[in-house]
Amino acid sequence: MEKITQLFHENNELLLGYLLQLVLAIVIFYIGRMVAKGVSRLMEKALLARAVDKAVVSFVTGIVYAIILIATALMALSQVGVQTTSFIAILGAAGLAVGLALQGSLSNFASGILIILFRPFKSGDFIDAGGIAGTVDKIEIFQTIMKTPDNKLVIVPNAQITSRAITNYSAEATRRVDLTISIGYDADLRLAKKLLEDIVTSDSRVLPTPAPVIKVGALADATVNILVRPWVNSADYWGVYWDTLEKIKLTFDDNGIRMPFPQMGVHIKQDKQEQV
Incomplete structure (x- = not known):
């Protein structure tokens, strides 16, 4: 002690x-x-x-x-x-x-951090990213879980998403529906444009502003191509797209406006040999 x-x-x-x-x-x-x-x-x-x-x-x-x-x-x-x-x-x-x-995993981790910080999309958005088009279900640190329109669950690595272009279809409140309608050269162009205008303006889902565009887009080899471009709310995009195509076909049929389809003409030439 x-x-x-x-x-x-x-x-x-x-x-x-x-x-x-x-x-x-x-x-x-x-x-x-x-x-x-x-x-x-x-x-x-x-x-x-x-x-x-x-x-x-x-x-x-x-x-x-x-x-x-x-x-x-x-x-x-x-x-x-x-x-x-x-x-x-x-x-x-x-x-x-x-x-x-863990190089691949760390790359996915870094990409997940970038997605969280910069928010190019969020859960519920319909996007085209990493070669997959679908609705975002969950954003995780290593992967993003998406559901395709036919209800398939797809797990996409985050590095695959950030290494390519990302298209977010839900980012804006409105979208433009782009349609190209072809008619024959013998069809009444003025009548066709009038019918298209009536079809578009009669749909309550089509927004008045910006005004729909109905213009001749090209004089092709066998058709006159008319551009039909109405604006709609993003949620109404596919409904307007499908319904407008059906209405155009039925209305053109009722008014005798021909919508050409691709055709191929085959000419057979037979050589005649002189008989001796």
């Missing part, structure tokens, strides 16, 4: 210094943990306000919390005299090895 007391008296300044460093390290770690929780909560609120999927929010905030906590732990260890350079080197080497092994 006397030896311990003597040792304490001889090294009291050194022990006091270590004790202060330990207390300071604990304070640094405690404050860092509070900062990590605060940052993760703020990020969670910001992501939820932008209607990001809760699973994605939990994953992202967990990663942010872990990164800040690891940085805080390294700072605390450095304060008590532990050489953190070796720890950082080990973490860097491990991260490099994991990154090389």
Whole structure:
């Protein structure tokens, strides 16, 4: 006991210094943990306000919390005299090895972060992305789940989506229906345009502004092509598209306007040989 007391008296300044460093390290770690929780909560609120999927929010905030906590732990260890350079080197080497092994997954992860941050589409939008056309069901951190019009569930890697052009058909409130109607050169062009105008304007789903466009688009080899371009609400697009085509066919039939179809003429030439 006397030896311990003597040792304490001889090294009291050194022990006091270590004790202060330990207390300071604990304070640094405690404050860092509070900062990590605060940052993760703020990020969670910001992501939820932008209607990001809760699973994605939990994953992202967990990663942010872990990164800040690891940085805080390294700072605390450095304060008590532990050489953190070796720890950082080990973490860097491990991260490099994991990154090389999971290169595809990390690419999908980074693409998922970009989709969450820049919001090119959201759940419920009908998009054409990654070579797949369908309605977005869920946006996850590694993949996006889509449903095709025939109710197939397709899981598309996020890297495949961000590496190609994304067409969002639900981004705007209105869309233009583009139709090309072909009639024969012997048909009454003025009557055809009048009938097309009546068909378009009689549909209550067609918007008055911008006004529908009905113009001759081309004088083709065997047909006169008329462009029909009404504007509709995005939700009415396919209904107007299909119904307008059917009405045009029936109305043209009733008014004797011929809609040519592709034909091929075959001429057979027979050589006559003189009989000897």
